[in-house]
Amino acid sequence: xSASRPNRLFRNKSAKIAAIPMILTAMVVFVGGTIWTVAYxxxxxxxxxxxxxxxxxxxxxxxxxxxxLVSIENLFLYGLFMLVLSFVIGFVLAALMDQKIRFENTFxxxxxxxxxxxxxxxxxxxxxxxxxxxxxxxxxxxxxxENFTFxxxxxxxxxxxxxxxxxxxxxxxxIMVLMLAGLRGIDQEIWKASRVDGIPAWKTYVFIIIPMMKxxxxxxxxxxxxxxxxxxxxxxxxxxxxxxxxxEMPAKYVYDYLFGAQNLGxxxxxxxxxxxxxxxxxxxxxxxxxxxxxRV
Amino acid sequence: MARSVTNQRKTxxxxxxxxxxxxxxxxxxxxxxxxxxxxxQAIADPxxxxxxxxxxxxxxxxxxxxxYMRYLWNSIIIAGGSTxxxxxxxxxxxxxxxxxxxxxxxxxxxxxxxxxxxxxxxVLYPIYLLFIKxxxxxxxxxxxxxxxxxxxxxxxxxxxxxxxxxxxxILEAARMDGATLKEEILYVLTPMxxxxxxxxxxxxxxxxxxxxFWTLNxxxxxxxxxxxxxxxxxxxxxxxxxxxxxxxxxxIAPILILGWFSQKQLVRGLTFGAVK
Numbered sequence: 287x288s289a290s291r292p293n294r295l296f297r298n299k300s301a302k303i304a305a306i307p308m309i310l311t312a313m314v315v316f317v318g319g320t321i322w323t324v325a326y327x328x329x330x331x332x333x334x335x336x337x338x339x340x341x342x343x344x345x346x347x348x349x350x351x352x353x354x355l356v357s358i359e360n361l362f363l364y365g366l367f368m369l370v371l372s373f374v375i376g377f378v379l380a381a382l383m384d385q386k387i388r389f390e391n392t393f394x395x396x397x398x399x400x401x402x403x404x405x406x407x408x409x410x411x412x413x414x415x416x417x418x419x420x421x422x423x424x425x426x427x428x429x430x431x432e433n434f435t436f437x438x439x440x441x442x443x444x445x446x447x448x449x450x451x452x453x454x455x456x457x458x459x460x461i462m463v464l465m466l467a468g469l470r471g472i473d474q475e476i477w478k479a480s481r482v483d484g485i486p487a488w489k490t491y492v493f494i495i496i497p498m499m500k501x502x503x504x505x506x507x508x509x510x511x512x513x514x515x516x517x518x519x520x521x522x523x524x525x526x527x528x529x530x531x532x533x534e535m536p537a538k539y540v541y542d543y544l545f546g547a548q549n550l551g552x553x554x555x556x557x558x559x560x561x562x563x564x565x566x567x568x569x570x571x572x573x574x575x576x577x578x579x580x581r582v
Numbered sequence: 583m584a585r586s587v588t589n590q591r592k593t594x595x596x597x598x599x600x601x602x603x604x605x606x607x608x609x610x611x612x613x614x615x616x617x618x619x620x621x622x623q624a625i626a627d628p629x630x631x632x633x634x635x636x637x638x639x640x641x642x643x644x645x646x647x648x649x650y651m652r653y654l655w656n657s658i659i660i661a662g663g664s665t666x667x668x669x670x671x672x673x674x675x676x677x678x679x680x681x682x683x684x685x686x687x688x689x690x691x692x693x694x695x696x697x698x699x700x701x702x703x704x705v706l707y708p709i710y711l712l713f714i715k716x717x718x719x720x721x722x723x724x725x726x727x728x729x730x731x732x733x734x735x736x737x738x739x740x741x742x743x744x745x746x747x748x749x750x751x752i753l754e755a756a757r758m759d760g761a762t763l764k765e766e767i768l769y770v771l772t773p774m775x776x777x778x779x780x781x782x783x784x785x786x787x788x789x790x791x792x793x794x795f796w797t798l799n800x801x802x803x804x805x806x807x808x809x810x811x812x813x814x815x816x817x818x819x820x821x822x823x824x825x826x827x828x829x830x831x832x833x834i835a836p837i838l839i840l841g842w843f844s845q846k847q848l849v850r851g852l853t854f855g856a857v858k
Contacts, residue, residue: 335711399607516701537701553707
């Protein structure tokens with residue numbers, strides 16, 4: 287073909303063709319797979335998927351299950367704390383790092399190391415550190431503090447927060463780097479101006495800098511939120527959902543029903559609920575982020 | 583631009599930052615130290631820090647129990663293969679979005695990124711069935727495809743943000759000189775976007791390397807990567823911490839070394855889209 291002077295029409299056509307493989311594969315896998323899962327959530331499939339409709343039975347069972355309700359509550363608490371703590375820790379670290387510390391690059395790499403570890407390794411390492419017989423509790427006791435108690439993973443009331451420590455450890459370096467990039471994008475003149483006016487540093491952060499960092503915050507929010515919904519390997523490696531139901535999560539519920547309890551319909555119903563919950567979060571975000579802006 | 587501060591403040595900040603850094607690094611350091619202890623020293627009371635009989639025994643035992651090189655090779659093929667394949671598919675798509683945007687470009691991007699947020703368990707079973715039907719279960723090829731699909735939205739999005747910074751006039755000029763579309767993408771756009779492509783490759787290799795959910799569910803003996811290797815050591819009753827540490831170090835070493843030598847690209851890759 288002669289492409290020396292492609293006209294607009296040709297450009298548009300080839301652009302569409304270029305995007306086709308990606309859109310097609312994403313379509314088939316994500317949309318196809320999701321629709322399949324939703325459809326089979328209305329059946330009573332047990333060991334193998336069977337097309338025998340039973341209406342909303344699986345959903346009724348799901349919402350009657352105490353384990354599912356506890357999972358939802360756990361995810362909500364975990365998500366809330368992770369979101370707030372990730373933001374605060376990430377921002378404070380970034381602000382600290384923004385003050386021209388020495389050996390900045392090395393420090394940044396060390397902070398990012400936990401992110402480069404898989405959740406499995408993270409979970410295993412922390413499960414050990416928090417083990418009362420070998421980890422922190424043991425070390426502090428051997429230093430002479432006999433009554434020191436710190437065994438979050440083995441106490442049902444606080445196990446969820448114990449799991450969170452590992453999650454924060456893994457994620458806060460990434461959040462810090464993102465926020466630092468945002469802080470670096472802010473004009474030096476603003477700091478000079480606020481100094482001339484005698485505004486204290488913390489006030490400058492709260493009232494001027496933070497509102498200017500909205501795009502960074504949105505990216506961070508999306509990243510944290512998507513990792514929260516998916517929390518699975520971290521739990522399995524650390525507590526396996528226990529003690530009791532104290533660290534059960536929806537993703538684990540789905541997984542156990544699909545591969546453990548051989549009750550496919552129930553697993554599909556639970557994952558459909560998760561899907562709905564994600565949509566409830568994603569759609570308002572999408573409207574906010576893209577809806578108001580002028581189209582390109 | 584960073585805030586300017588006095589020298590004294592700078593020293594205080596540096597000390598504070600490094601204290602945090604040490605705290606963050608401690609679990610990794612402790613794991614590495616423990617991997618060189620004997621099982622007895624690993625759980626010694628009081629804990630021993632540096633003065634113990636350094637031994638490589640744990641590594642030998644782990645290597646004997648499971649063939650490390652095979653897992654490592656699988657990890658390299660799966661993480662590398664899925665990333666390279668993803669970038670090859672994503673370059674044309676990102677090109678069309680960045681330089682020939684249509685009314686729907688933003689919608690498509692958004693829709694793509696939102697698939698990344700869907701819980702993977704939702705599509706796990708259909709893909710599992712598909713794999714059985716196609717005989718792809720426990721094959722490296724199957725995992726390459728799945729991980730490529732999982733990370734494709736991020737790859738396209740990252741490349742799109744890098745491509746958008748390249749002025750369209752340069753591509754225009756290439757076309758004026760008679761470059762075909764293929765030449766335009768291959769010889770003009772790609773070389774200019776090399777730093778961006780490198781960051782994309784690096785970040786996605788790490789993501790694919792650490793992907794445990796899919797690799798654990800879709801592999802058994804043949805195609806299992808390092809995530810499966812380390813998971814096989816995590817039995818709740820077997821408290822062989824020194825060996826577990828050695829296995830952990832073997833699983834994370836490649837990625838820590840890679841990360842150390844490519845700090846700049848890694849940070850660039852991680853901050854994609856955040857700074858405009």
